[in-house]
Amino acid sequence: MRRFAPGATIFDTETDASRILFISSGWVVSSRTMSNGTRIVTDFSLHGDVLSSASALMSQESVQAISPVTCYEFAGQLSGQGSEGASQLPFIMTVEMMKRHARMVERLASIGRRDAFGRTGHLLLELAVRAGNASRPELDGFECPLKQAEIGDALGLSTVHVNRVLKDMRVAGLLSFRNGIVEFLNRRKLMEIVDFEPSYLSVPDASIGHADR
Template sequence: MITQVSTGRLQALSSDVYRQKSELTGGIPRTYAPGETIYDYEDDTPRLLFLVSGWAVSSKVLPNGTRIVIEFALRGDMISTPSVELARETVQALSQVTVMEFPDFTSHTSMDVSPRLYRLVLTEMMRRQARMSERLANIGRRDALERTGHLLLELATRLGPSRLRPNFDGFECPLTQADIGDAVGLSTVHINRVLRDMRVGGLLSFRNGIVEFLDRHKLTELVDFDETYFMPHMI
């Protein structure tokens, strides 16, 4: 059974969280070009990064050279570099990215931290844990179409309605088929086939960097997408 929450409520929750992040003071803005490394796990400077704009990817490379995408970071998301370091992940910009950088107080308990920043960090840790649990279920128990559709629905819901195209059911997506494949454990050839099947089946279209949902409701039912798992209440 799919738990449904109104789009308006999800959008309101997301906007409120982002507003609280944007009101934080004391951060240092930094920008990164597409393909540039934002953080490498061998970096010895712990910090907390909030994405102001753009797309980033957190991934790790196995000894045989295979890349695994752990997470796509979007506007408003937090990147905790101590967690990235512990997991031996590397964070790279997929598009032009702006982040707000704060010192990592989780490794220095003596630091004077504002209650607002503390609550936001705890909430973001909860959000990421929820997404990771769902990602594990996605790869371990869903077929190729379900994995891919679920990922694209998650990204769409996290991004919210397009501000540039209000009546458009979709989003601009800088991901390549290789990026999607590395996130759901499928080859590029397999992803190409799945995207074609979804287009022919009237579910969604992914062309020229644009994902358009042709029948979002049908796709949501088909992949058993529950949009509430990444929207915990603020602490």
């Protein structure tokens, strides 16, 4: 079990030890800083996701905790040798790579074909699916520790632009983002407007079944 405080670095480009972590709770951000100082958020990781120091090193990413994060560290290596738990690591990492690839492809498509409203709405709908049910049963939404700057860095938008889009969504009766809570005022209509189809967030059963044989 490993715990990280908000703002703590989990992996960075200087990490040399090979480590694989399963997120039990909390939010994590992966980002890359360009030579001109611009920060690009490449992904957000939540409970159930897997973090790999080797992947972060190859991508030259910095991986940091956004909220308090609890992780389990896998024992063993990716060679498939050793304990039964270690022998499952290649499959676990393959599934994780499939999931992350699907998210990044959708993010690229979103940036390329959607305006700021569409990008922001699509990302928040994706995060809602991945975050799962809120702690408040009456809430159609989720607890979100992200700052507007982090959302902007993930979508290629300025903080001012993100703020304007969120205001437009609230005025339109679609979504409210206040005090760390995203509440959908009309989730179905927002999904239609931004063309959100959540099927890319789940691994096909056929792929898992094939890997088990």
